[in-house]
Amino acid sequence: MGRTAARAAELGAAGFLLAAPSRTREEFFAAMGSWGEIVGQERIALREGAHAYVARPGPVPLHTDHPDADLVAWWCEAQDADDGATLLLDAAPVVAGIGSALRAVLRDVRLACPPLAGGPPSESRPVLRSGVDGMALFCSPWLRAVDPVAEHQAALDTLRGALSAAGRSAAIRRRLAPGEVLVVDNRRVLHGRGPIAATSRRVLHRVWVRLSTPLRAA
Numbered sequence: 548m549g550r551t552a553a554r555a556a557e558l559g560a561a562g563f564l565l566a567a568p569s570r571t572r573e574e575f576f577a578a579m580g581s582w583g584e585i586v587g588q589e590r591i592a593l594r595e596g597a598h599a600y601v602a603r604p605g606p607v608p609l610h611t612d613h614p615d616a617d618l619v620a621w622w623c624e625a626q627d628a629d630d631g632a633t634l635l636l637d638a639a640p641v642v643a644g645i646g647s648a649l650r651a652v653l654r655d656v657r658l659a660c661p662p663l664a665g666g667p668p669s670e671s672r673p674v675l676r677s678g679v680d681g682m683a684l685f686c687s688p689w690l691r692a693v694d695p696v697a698e699h700q701a702a703l704d705t706l707r708g709a710l711s712a713a714g715r716s717a718a719i720r721r722r723l724a725p726g727e728v729l730v731v732d733n734r735r736v737l738h739g740r741g742p743i744a745a746t747s748r749r750v751l752h753r754v755w756v757r758l759s760t761p762l763r764a765a
Contacts, residue, residue: 549581558618559680559762562637562736565721566620566728572752575622575728579754582730586616586663587755593747600689604745609636609714609737610687614672615663616755619738620730623723627749632722633729634714636737638684641713642675645706650675652702658690663755674703679761683734686710710737723751732762 558564569575579585594602601607612619621633642650653675659668671693676683688707692699714737721729731738733755743749 549578555760555762558730558732562639562732563635563721564730566730568726569622569728570726572622572624575620575752576754578728579618579620579730579756582618582756583759584757585754586757587613587753589753591621591751591753592749593743593745604743604747606742607739608688609634609710609718609739610689611685611737612733613660613663613755614683614685614733615757616733617758618730618756619733619753620728620756621723621751621753623725623727624750624752625725625748626723627743627747629744630722630741631743631747631749632720632740634718634720634739634741635731636710636714636718637735638686638710638713638737639682639735641709642682642684642706645709649702649705652698653706656699656703657693658685658687659693660685660690674706678734680732680734680763684737686737714739 554564554566569578576585576588591601593604597603654673656674657671658674659671661668662670668690672685674685686706692703723729
């Protein structure tokens with residue numbers, strides 16, 4: 548599951564990768580460390596009274612994770628008895644389809660976000676930015692624009708509407724079995740999940756990775 552030229556090329560082409568299974572969480576962490584620096588990790592499971600979408604049984608809207616993470620990866624410890632599939636949406640065609648004028652505005656729209664270490668949103672990042680592997684998107688439906696300019700809010704609403712429509716028609720499902728690993732380009736592919744039972748024993752281990760080498764340089 549570690550980085551190879553072939554795996555990097557596959558991830559660069561598709562935006563996500565079903566990697567080779569890992570027997571343990573430690574093996575998963577070691578393999579993802581070959582892609583770059585692990586800048587965040589979390590056990591994803593339901594928690595009673597939790598505020599975060601991922602820890603509640605309701606649906607998790609399509610979103611990107613922290614913009615300082617190039618990759619998001621999950622190792623499945625235990626899956627939901629009925630579903631628990633991860634939903635994925637390649638946002639590249641959506642962003643290409645909204646037009647250059649709107650993309651230019653979105654480069655000036657900044658969303659509030661928390662520091663990598665967690666906590667309240669005290670930083671901000673642009674919705675669209677240029678990266679070494681091309682366009683980089685940062686968009687989550689619960690994050691607010693820092694500057695409430697009407698033009699910025701209109702552009703953000705248009706993008707979110709286009710992503711929502713694409714999610715209804717083009718999102719794909721990947722239901723991980725225990726031991727399986729899913730790697731996603733966080734700069735391009737949104738992820739979420741449908742509702743699960745409040746009694747679900749689904750447990751995923753998530754890492755955020757900052758790439759040491761661009762995907763296209765593999």
